[in-house]
Each structure stands twice: as C-alpha cells, then as structure tokens.
Amino acid sequence: MKALRIFLVSSEVAPFAKTGGLADVSAALARYLSGAGHDVRLLMPKYGGVAKEASLRPHPRLRSIPLPFGKRELSFSVEVAVLPGSDQEVYFLDCPELYGSEDIYVSDEEDPLRFAFLSRAALVVCQHLGWSPDVLHCNDWHTALIPLYLKAGYAWDQLFQDNLGYQGVFPSQRLADLALDEHASMLYQEDLEEGHFSFLKTGLLYADLLTTVSETYAREIQEEELGMGLHELLRARADHLVGIVNGVDYSEWDPATDALLPEPYSAEDLSGKMGCKRALLERFELQASKEVPLFGIVSRLTAQKGFELLPDILPVLLQRESMQLVVLGSGEERYEKYFQWLRDAFPTKVAFYRGYNNELAHWIEAGSDAFLMPSRYEPCGLNQMYSLRYGTVPVVRRTGGLADTVQPYSRDADTGTGFVFDEFVPEALFQAMRACLAAFGEREAWRRMVLRGMAQDFSWERQGAHYVRLYESVTGR
Ligand code: ADP
Ligand code: GLC
Helix, strand or coil: CCCCEEEEECCCECCCECCCHHHHHHHHHHHHHHHCCCEEEEEEECCHHHHHCCCCCCEEEEEEEECCECCECCEEEEEEEECCCCCCEEEEEECHHHHCCCCCCCCCCCHHHHHHHHHHHHHHHHHHHCCCCCEEEEECHHHCCHHHHHHCCCCCEEEEECCCCCCCEEEHHHHHHHCCHHHHHHCCHHHHHCCEEEHHHHHHHHCCEEEECCHHHHHHCCCHHHHCCCHHHHHHCHHHEEECCCCECCCCCCCCCCCCCCCCCCCCCCHHHHHHHHHHHHHCCCCCCCCCCEEEEEEEECHHHCHHHCCCCHHHHHHHCCCEEEEEEEECHHHHHHHHHHHHHCCCCEEEEECCCHHHHHHHHHHCCEEEECCCCCCCCCHHHHHHHCCCEEEEECCHHHHHHCCECECCCCECCEEEECCCCHHHHHHHHHHHHHHHCCHHHHHHHHHHHHCCCCEHHHHHHHHHHHHHHHHCC
16 A cells, blocks of 8 residues: 555544534544554644643644735744544644634634635645645535635645535625635636625535545435535536545444443443433433433534424423433524423423533433434434444434434334434424334334444444545545
8 A cells, every 4th residue: 555645624623623523524534544554634723722722732833924815914833733542643723813712613704714714724834844745635615715726826636525504605705805816717607796606616616526424415415405506516526526424433432432421331231321321311300211211412403403393293202202302402592492492391301401512422322212313414424323333223314324324223124223214394203203212112122223233333444445545546546
C-alpha cells in the first residue's frame, strides 16, 4: 500500500466541538486512516469553547499568516494538539475575530465569512506547511467552497461529503466579502440572477468526487423529494457520487468498555443493562421496571428528525400502554416545548433533558430498551448504530442510512434487528411502535433480536477501507 496524504477539513471534530454526527465521523475517520498508515491532517476552527478547554495544551505551528478577505484585514495562526486516544494531530485554525464565540454556528450574518475563511485558510495552511495533500476531504456546506478556491488557484484532488439539508445559501451581495467576486462566473448563474448563491451547490459542482454517508441517501438525493433542489445537478454528476455508510467508533461506543456508563455489559452478560436502565430512570426520579419498556431519544431537535409525527400518537400510546420515554435534545423551540409539555402531561412516564450532554447520551443508549428515530430524512444516522451495539432496539423510518443499517424484525422468521416503517405519517410510526411493544412482551424472541443487533459490525475497519479505495481511484494510485 502506498500511503496517501489526506487533509480532512471539518467544522466539527469530537470531542473538541460537536453538535451532531459530523463531529464523530470526522474524528473517527481520521483515526482510522492514520491507523491504516496514511498521513492524515485534520483542520477545524479554534472556537471560543475549544480555547477554554484546559486539557488541550496545543502547540503553535504557524503564526500570524495574513489572509485578507474583501475589505477585512484578517490573519490566522495554527495550533496543533492530539486527538484523544490516538497519535492523530488536529490543527486548530486560530482567528479570535471570527471564531471567538463559544458557538460553532453563530448566525447567517457571520457564518458565510467564518466558513469561507476556514475553506481558504485550509489551502493556505498547506502552502505554509509545504505539504500538498493527495486528497482534500471536505465536509458539509461549511467547507464546500474549498473546491472552488482550489480550482481558482491550486491543483489537488478533492472529495466532498455532504448533507443536503444544510446548504449555506447566502445573498449574492456577500460575494465580495468572501473574495469570490472575481470568480463569480464560476458560480451557478441562475442562482446569482435570483440574488443568492449556495456554498453546497458550488462544492457539488467543483469537487472531483462526491460522497455521502449511505448508499440509500446517495440514491434518494437524486430524486426530487429529498434532493432539496439539487437533484438535477446530482443526477448529472451521478458517475461521481458514492454512498458509504458511516462507521462507528467502538472505542467510544461499546457498552463493554464505555467508561461513562454506570455499569458495563456485553452480549455475553447482559445483566448490567438493567442496572443502566435503573440508574438512568433514577436520574430523572422515575421508577424502573423490567416489564415496562423504555424508549429513548437523543437528537438535535430539528425538522430533519421527524418529531412532528409524535404529537398525534404519543399521548395515545402513553395513556394506553405501559411504557416510558426519555428524551435528550435541544434545537427548535417548537420541539423543545412539545417534549416539555409531554413530560408535564405524563410525569411518571416521560423525562426530558433539554440541552447537550454526552454522558447522558451514553446512558440513554444503554438504559433504554428501544430507540426512536422517525427521521424525515437521514443521510446516515449514528444513534441507531450505537443503539444496536448497546442492545437497544431501533425504531426507525426506512430512509437514508436508517434503511441501510436496521433490518426489519420478522417474528415468524426470527430475523431482523429493529422496527422499520415506510411512509412519513403518524399512523405508520404508531404501527411500528405497537409492533415493538408487542415484541417486547415476548422476552425470549426480544432477547434474540437484541443479540442480533449487538453482533452487527459497523466498525471503521470495515467502512474506512471504502474511503481508501475511493481516494486511490481519484488520485490514480
Ligand atoms: P446528526 O448528525 O444528524 O445530528 P447522527 O445520528 O449522525 O445525527 O449523530 C448525532 C450525534 O450527536 C450522536 O453522537 C449523538 O449521541 C449526538 N447528540 C445529538 N444530540 C445530542 C445531545 N442533546 N446531547 C448529547 N449528544 C447528542
Ligand atoms: C449529518 C446527518 C447524519 C449523519 C451525520 C454524520 O449530520 O444528519 O445522518 O450521520 O451527518 O455523517
């Protein structure tokens, strides 16, 4: 094998900055690739929250490099630290004027410049280090201008991974601020005529290869329903579009070794799982019982995740059935309010923690019997894969990565790992949850399903190799 030089640029890297799965994936993919012998560098902004992280102790690598943007005289430095649990270096792009806030995403006003800066700085960092990557791997709209900045001045290969729900569309008056005015002819002209432009579309146009995080999502985004206005462009580039299901970092997410859990457990000895359920429910002052199934939710509370299916069915289920629900999440106010209401309406059955809490996310994966993910669309989804490993049966909609990773339960055939519904309507989720509740009552069959789920292998050792092959194909190695 010839080692590749791979530059991963991401707005989120766990554990330094995370709002969702992007952070897990960029950290884990980097760990896998460097473990496989490649020269991997990872770049992310040094947000205010990262700067405060006492254990980080980064070393300076580059100092005060000027990078003017439009009329703004900006400059940056680069500091280096090591990704916990590996030798993998992470470069922090330091520019307090842009990234001083603790938040990863600030507002529509500031974000285009913050992420255009990250994208251009990525190229300038390579120049100053005298390091030319074979592959530039960009992630989501935040880094989607890299291929354009690159085409306009440099010449490396690049790969671009995306979630179409977030496109980074901004008014075209901002082009000069982003140093894109001289390259306006390379942007999508129809959009410019309508007065806006899109980071993501620009990335889709200019990357050599497009990847997304499941095979099903790669197909779905070529259709109108989930293409979010980009399906025609994606269809035109279908020969360069590949879906690879994300891996799971089992060094972080395995109940046998998870140091955050109240009790460890494994497929060989599941007894600790009940201890985790008890501890989780005690944390919310709820009663725990072996006989009462507990559903868990850990999620960004956004329209993507499908929670508008819940109001029509959860109150009915909670009244009729013996069941409990623990929810961890934050996001849009309408969903936060809804879960607060649900908790107040069913105080002995529902718990809701509004906010972000990594330890609690692990507790819910371990302590719940079933995990709810009724997503409207889902490029990959990690939580259903974590659930499988934690012996927590996923209830998911058949979309994107959920379709690729959860096998529908069949009582007759004694196969499957979870409950899968098709149509995005409350009735379909209702039926799936009813089927799940019924299956929970058949303890031996349920146990076999749990064990089948725990035996699934979505490790990066399997999934990461697909990326390496793709990198090799795009670089002609
Ligand atoms: P997405 O990236 O769309 O948010 P994924 O399922 O791919 O969905 O990844 C979500 C990741 O974010 C998981 O690691 C999950 O545990 C974590 N997460 C989401 N919301 C929270 C929260 N409120 N607190 C802690 N972790 C969260
Ligand atoms: C996105 C998607 C999610 C995916 C994650 C990591 O945030 O919403 O489905 O798992 O990225 O690729």
